[in-house]
Amino acid sequence: MKIATFSTQNYDKQYLDEFNTGHEITYFEVPLNEQTAVLTNGFDAVCIFVNDQANEIVLKILAANGIKLIVLRCAGFNNVDIKTADQLGIPVVRVPAYSPEAVAEHAMALILTLNRKTHKAYNRIREGNFSLEKLMGFNLHERKVAVIGTGSIGKAFCRILRGFGCKVAAYDIYPDQDLKESGVIYSSLEETLADADIVSLHCPLTDSTRHLINEQTLKFFKQGAMLINTSRGGLVHTADAIEALKSGQLGSLGLDVYEQEADLFFRDFSEDIIQDDLIARLISFPNVLITSHQGFFTKEAMEQIAVTSFRNIDSFVKNEKLVNRVG
Numbered sequence: 396m397k398i399a400t401f402s403t404q405n406y407d408k409q410y411l412d413e414f415n416t417g418h419e420i421t422y423f424e425v426p427l428n429e430q431t432a433v434l435t436n437g438f439d440a441v442c443i444f445v446n447d448q449a450n451e452i453v454l455k456i457l458a459a460n461g462i463k464l465i466v467l468r469c470a471g472f473n474n475v476d477i478k479t480a481d482q483l484g485i486p487v488v489r490v491p492a493y494s495p496e497a498v499a500e501h502a503m504a505l506i507l508t509l510n511r512k513t514h515k516a517y518n519r520i521r522e523g524n525f526s527l528e529k530l531m532g533f534n535l536h537e538r539k540v541a542v543i544g545t546g547s548i549g550k551a552f553c554r555i556l557r558g559f560g561c562k563v564a565a566y567d568i569y570p571d572q573d574l575k576e577s578g579v580i581y582s583s584l585e586e587t588l589a590d591a592d593i594v595s596l597h598c599p600l601t602d603s604t605r606h607l608i609n610e611q612t613l614k615f616f617k618q619g620a621m622l623i624n625t626s627r628g629g630l631v632h633t634a635d636a637i638e639a640l641k642s643g644q645l646g647s648l649g650l651d652v653y654e655q656e657a658d659l660f661f662r663d664f665s666e667d668i669i670q671d672d673l674i675a676r677l678i679s680f681p682n683v684l685i686t687s688h689q690g691f692f693t694k695e696a697m698e699q700i701a702v703t704s705f706r707n708i709d710s711f712v713k714n715e716k717l718v719n720r721v722g
Contacts, residue, residue, distance in 0.1 A: 396708060398466070399435050400442040401427040404661060406697060407468075411442075414701035416709055426657065432456035440464040440711075442704065445688065446657035449475040449487075458483040464711050467721075468704045469493075469691075471627060473600040477722040487721045488707035492547045494696035498651075499551035501690035502595050502625045505649035509621060509684050510535070533592070536560040541591035543584070543607070544598025544626065545571045552597060553579055564591060567598070588615040593623065600627035610635040619646035625690045628652040633673045640680055647682040651690045660687040 396418050400411065403422040411420060421438070425431050427447035435441055435457055441464075443449065449457070449465060454476055457465070465480060467489040480487050508514050510532040519526070540556050542549050545567045553574055556563050563579045565571075566587040575581060588594060594616065598604050608622065609632040616622075622645055624631055633654050639645040653660070655671055669675050677683050691700075707719050 396439040396464070396712060397421070397437065398440045398442050398708070399423060399438040401425065401431070401447050402444045402661065406692075407444075410697045410701040411704070414698070414705055416705045418705070418708060427453065429453055429456075432460075435462055436460040438462060440466055440708065442466040442468055443474075445469050445471060445474065446660065447474060448657075449480070451476050451479045454479045454483055454485065458485060464488070464708065466704055466707055468700050471599060472721045473627065473629070475721070481722050486711065486717055488711070488717055488719045489721055490700050490703040490707075491719055493691065493699040493703065494693060495547040495551040497693040497696045498548045498625050498690040499555055499597075501651060501686070502552055502597075502623050502649075503555050505623050505625070505651065505684055505686070506535070506593060506595075506621065509647045509649050509682070514684065515681075537562060538592040539564060539590055541566070541587045541594045542579075543567075543587070543594065543596050545574055545579070546597065546599075548626075549597035550574060552595060553577075584612070585615050588612065590617050591620055592617065593621045595623040596626045596630050598626060598630065600629045605629050606632040606635075608632065608636065610638070613639045613644055616644060618644060621645075621647045621649070623649045625651040628654040628656050633677070637673065637676055640682065647684075648677070648680070649684045650677070651686045652688055653685070656688060 398418055398420050400420055401423050403424055408422055423434060427441060427443050429452050432453045441462055462485060465485055465487045470489060470491055472489055475487055477487060512530045516530055537560060539562045542553055542563060542565045545553060545565050550571055553563050557577060564587045565579050565581050566584045570581040607630050613635060636645060636648060640648060653674060659671060677685060710717055
């Protein structure tokens, strides 16, 4: 198949080229959106990532250009209008679980860094400052951590927390029996958030979870609790989180995703003025740590993304069942 691959970086090319099963790939650095969809003319399929847009307008352009398959090289699919894709007869396939441990481990890295302030210590030492003032953290052992969403990533994260000796509370509309048997306590969202020292988000972005963390739900948080989001930016109402940081309701915030990340992440703006006032405000807080959607970014995950993507494509070509189809 002739595949147009959007939002590609050098590392994407490296792994897609290595595990290519015989398809003709053209790489585009630009994201897929209403302006760039015209580039798909003459291709059989598109391969897209988390910040590419496949809304109704884009999908109709893809259909008119003869696109037969949409390949998501990620797990989330909130950026694709699945209903319209089905109506147009364009299957959408994804990589449902490329490396749950990669994202779960990154969530823990954010927690440890914010708590023990290793990023600040690193900068101090480089300047010859060996003081421990204002670097105090707290023991994770016996602390309550609220895990919102216990799919494959949330489950992996719970296992890590149990290794640290944390008290793990969870909220999910589909409780995991294995986690319950291991000691994870499921309850309502309000009860799960209450008295938690750390809240970590691991649920998908849907209509029901958009802005799950907002002015109202932040009131359920323990004063000074830490919030971690390595799932989808839209789960957190950013302006409300900023107000909670200012008031002290949130003690710290770790983000690997951001509501408006499509205009920022995966690109270098070091010589530019960032126009996004909300993220500029977040960056100014000493108790906020932001990484640019790198939770998935391990060697193992990149290999699995490439292997599964081509497996999905090959299944389509061979007219086999699309086990990773969305919708």
